[in-house]
Amino acid sequence: MAERSLRGTNLSTLSLESDDGVAFSERQIVRYSCSEGHISELPFSVEADVPSLWECRCGLEAKLIDGPEPERKPTKPQRTHWDMLLERRSIPELEELLEERLALLRASRGEKPRRKRTA
Secondary structure, eight states, X not given: OGGGTTTTOOTTTOOSOOXXXXXXXXXXXXXXXXXXXXXXXXXXXXXXXXOSEEEOTXXXXXXXXXXXXXXXXXXXXXXXXXXHHHHHOOHHXXXXXXXXXXXXXXXXXXXXXXXXXXX
């Protein structure tokens, strides 16, 4: 009979505790503004460290209104596959490899070998 006593109660979202005697922390409303002109108002605890940047609903960075200028971390430029390839091989080496691969491809197709191009 004990298993049936809680039937129909959603224990994951409902709590049987009351809020009597609970002291909520003091709140402050912090405002952020993005370059599109959107204003976001967010509640933070008075004791919390308020971030100087927040992501706006449009996806841009929103800055804290009347707050310190955010510290920008230096970012590295994104490396492409070409950049990484150039770290391993030089341009003449790459041209030589290209000619070898093209010769193999042409041989597999039964084409006549071409003479080397000069730049």
